[in-house]
Amino acid sequence: MDKSMLQGLDGLPEEDQRRMAAVIEQLQVRDSMRMYNSVVERCFNDCVDNFTRKSLQKQEETCVMRCAEKFLKHSMRVGLRFAELNNLAATPDQSN
Amino acid sequence: MDKSMLQGLDGLPEEDQRRMAAVIEQLQVRDSMRMYNSVVERCFNDCVDNFTRKSLQKQEETCVMRCAEKFLKHSMRVGLRFAELNNLAATPDQSN
Amino acid sequence: MDKSMLQGLDGLPEEDQRRMAAVIEQLQVRDSMRMYNSVVERCFNDCVDNFTRKSLQKQEETCVMRCAEKFLKHSMRVGLRFAELNNLAATPDQSN
Amino acid sequence: MAANTDLPPGVDKEQVFGMLAMEMEYKVELFNRLAMACFNKCVDKRYKEPELTMGENSCIDRCVSKYFLVNGIIGQMLSAGQRPM
Amino acid sequence: MAANTDLPPGVDKEQVFGMLAMEMEYKVELFNRLAMACFNKCVDKRYKEPELTMGENSCIDRCVSKYFLVNGIIGQMLSAGQRPM
Amino acid sequence: MAANTDLPPGVDKEQVFGMLAMEMEYKVELFNRLAMACFNKCVDKRYKEPELTMGENSCIDRCVSKYFLVNGIIGQMLSAGQRPM
Secondary structure: OOHHHHOOOOOOOHHHHHHHHHHHHHHHHHHHHHHHHHHHHHHHHHHOOOOOOOOOOHHHHHHHHHHHHHHHHHHHHHHHHHHHHHHHHHOHHHOO | OOHHHHOOOOOOOHHHHHHHHHHHHHHHHHHHHHHHHHHHHHHHHHHOOOOOOOOOOHHHHHHHHHHHHHHHHHHHHHHHHHHHHHHHHHOHHHOO | OOHHHHOOOOOOOHHHHHHHHHHHHHHHHHHHHHHHHHHHHHHHHHHOOOOOOOOOOHHHHHHHHHHHHHHHHHHHHHHHHHHHHHHHHHOHHHOO | OOOOOOOOOOOOHHHHHHHHHHHHHHHHHHHHHHHHHHHHHHOOOOOOOOOOOHHHHHHHHHHHHHHHHHHHHHHHHHHHHOOOO | OOOOOOOOOOOOHHHHHHHHHHHHHHHHHHHHHHHHHHHHHHOOOOOOOOOOOHHHHHHHHHHHHHHHHHHHHHHHHHHHHOOOO | OOOOOOOOOOOOHHHHHHHHHHHHHHHHHHHHHHHHHHHHHHOOOOOOOOOOOHHHHHHHHHHHHHHHHHHHHHHHHHHHHOOOO
16 A cells, blocks of 8 residues: 555545555455465465475575565565656646 | 335334434445445456456456446346346245 | 463453453354355355256255365364364463 | 344344355355356357357356256255265 | 545535545555456466566556556446446 | 453544444355365365365365465464555
8 A cells, every 4th residue: 555545645634544544454454464365375376385394495496485475576566666656646637 | 225114113113213224325336336346356367368468458448447347237137127126025925 | 273272361350351252252253154154155156067957956955065165174073173273372481 | 045134132233244254255255156167168258359249148047047957956955964175 | 546635615524534544445446456367367376486476567567557547448238337336 | 363452541432433343244254155165176066965075175274274374374474565446
């Protein structure tokens, strides 16, 4: 979730901004949790396919670490592009 | 979401019905949002596969519009059938 | 959802424990609902593929019942293993 | 899952609200999963035209009907077994 | 979907909060679905290295752009038709 | 992600409730995704019988174990890097 989602709060009185910030923080925590759960799910599904033992094999572990690393870098890049386009769309004069 | 979900509220006093209606409206708004996000996801996934340029090609655009149109018509039809069967199931004497 | 999720509540006063228990119960109800919806979705998707009639064929019905049975047994087994590992992870001295 | 609005004296009204809200949520989710399943089973993903064909329309009607039947079978199994999920 | 914070006198503040919270939720979901779609379309699932390649990076940039365009097209269709979803 | 119930004086009780509720929600989601993943990896979708076979059962046990290990590896990576997600 990015900062650009806070736009539109400037007009509100301070107390309301605080309240809104709390709502946003809750959404962010929930969102991080989901992100965390979804990277685990994704990397498990893509990297682990052998169930003859209950411990991870070396190459599964390597795969999981690269997968998570890539996933996070991907999320950050998408976040940057998303914020740019989202800000663009939020500027009324350029919205069409 | 359809009207038939409101059944069972008739017994409540007016103020409670209003409160319940507010809960329902919130669910409906959230549901429309999800529906909107899911039609976009679906039509993007089914229609866009070329990433050599950052703008949409003509045939991708056509595909997206047909896809969204079909998706909405599908949702409406499912909604009608759903309501019929849901009402049937809610009539106690015919529920077995 | 299993009992082991209740750990960490012991330190709270009784009234707060009750409040927390209510939150947990709500999560459990919502979770059962989702589980129910997801077993229906899964077994429908895996077992029903013929849409020339609007009633279920005998072998579809058999497939659905076995699927649901397996799904529930699977969930219970996963629940047991999950609780074991979750309790292990929650014991601070053994967490590394 | 039917809501009971004829309350016996001691029952908390908040609980009833909670149950009704849960039931709505349940039906919304049922609808969404059903709609997704029937779209996948019935609609041609090449999107050659914006209209649903006759074949797609009757497939959808049967699909909704069958989804409800599956829902009912599994519901009965669960309430018969009284298994907690 | 733009939030209006210049309230006309009679409008309930709680409703505005509700709408703002909804809009956040909408954007979080949009972001999550977009991220998932672009990961599927652009990233090599063999994970030979922990870095995104140049090809993957430019695919991601174009993917985000195209997703927004699809979002816009469908948004216009819906608001033009005024169809309730 | 461990909840701390020994509160230092200034800490808001509401926040603790919020955190505990979040942690429950996190575990419910972890459980659901894990269960789905292991069903997909381990259970034969032809449903020839209503019982889990011995092979399926031991696959499930190992699958849950491996899922926890993956969860742990990624958790360590994230807390080591201190990257905000």
